[in-house]
Amino acid sequence: MMQWSASQQRAWAALNLGPVWEPLPRSGSREAVQPNEVLRQGATASQALSPGGSSSDSPAGWAELRARVADCRDCPLGHQRKQAVFGSGSTAARWAIVGEAPGAEEDERGEAFVGQAGRLLDAMLASMGWSRTKDFFITNVLKCRPPGNRTPAPTEVAACARHLQAQLRQLEPLALLILGRVAAVHLLGGSAPLAHLRERIHLVGSNAREIPAVVTFHPAYLLRSPQDKAKAWEDLNRFAALQDRATEALRCAGL
Ligand code: SF4
Secondary structure, eight states: OOOOOHHHHHHHHHHTOOOSOSSOOSSOOEEEEOGGGGGGOSOOHHHHTOOOOOOSSOOOOHHHHHHHHHHOOSSGGGGTOSSOOOOEEOTTOSEEEEESOOOHHHHHHTOSSOSHHHHHHHHHHHHTTOOTTTTEEEEESOSSOOGGGOOOOHHHHHHHHHHHHHHHHHHOOSEEEEESHHHHHHHHOSOOOHHHHHTSEEEEEETTEEEEEEEEOOHHHHHHOGGGHHHHHHHHHHHHHHHHHHHHHHHHTTO
C-alpha cells in the first residue's frame, strides 16, 4: 500500500478532498458538484488520509508499471498493436489528462497524443500557459490501439482499467482533465452525453477517495468539429480555476 508523506497528508487535509484513487468507479460517480464547492467536498481529513481501500495491484514504481503495460496481452488488442502506449508527460505532475485510446501514429511511435489530435492538444494546453511535458501526465483509458481507431469495446476498457488505476495511484494527481466521452463514461460511469458532463466538476473515485475532474472534448473530435473549440476553451478555464483553488489551498497549508 502506498505510504503518504507528511506533506502529502497536510496537502490533502488542506484540500479536504480525500486521497486520490482507490479504485476507479465502474459506475455512479458523484457529479453536479459546483466548482466553488469542490474543495469543501470529500471526507474529513482523517477519513481522507486513511490508507484504507484495497487494490489488486500493489504499488509499483513507474518502471514496473511501464513494463506491465508493455508486456500486457490481457485483451485481444495486445496481439494487434505495434506497441502499447503507456503515457507521456511528467510523472511528477500535479495534474493528469486521460483520453480514449492510441491512434495510428501513437501506435507507431509508442507515445501518447503525438498525432494531429496530439498537436491540437499541445496548442490547447499552450494557450493556457501549460506545458504537457512539465505540468501533466497524459495517458489513455486504453493502452493499445483499437483497429481502425474504432470505439473501444467495454470488455477492452475493463481489461485495461488496472493499468490506469495503477498509474493514477502512482501519480496522485490533484485534478483530472478527461478528454472525450469514452474516457468520461469509464471514469464517471453512467451514460450521460458529453454536453451534460462538461459544465460541472465531478468527483471521481469511490468512498472517501475522490479526485475532482473536468470533462471536455477529445481533440480528435475538435478536429472534426472546430465550432466547439470555444466550448473547449471554457472547459480549460474551468480546469484552470480548479487548479488555482487547489494550488491556493496548498499555499495556505505552507506546501
Ligand atoms: S489494451 Fe490494455 S488490457 Fe488490452 S492488451 Fe493493451 S494494455 Fe493490455
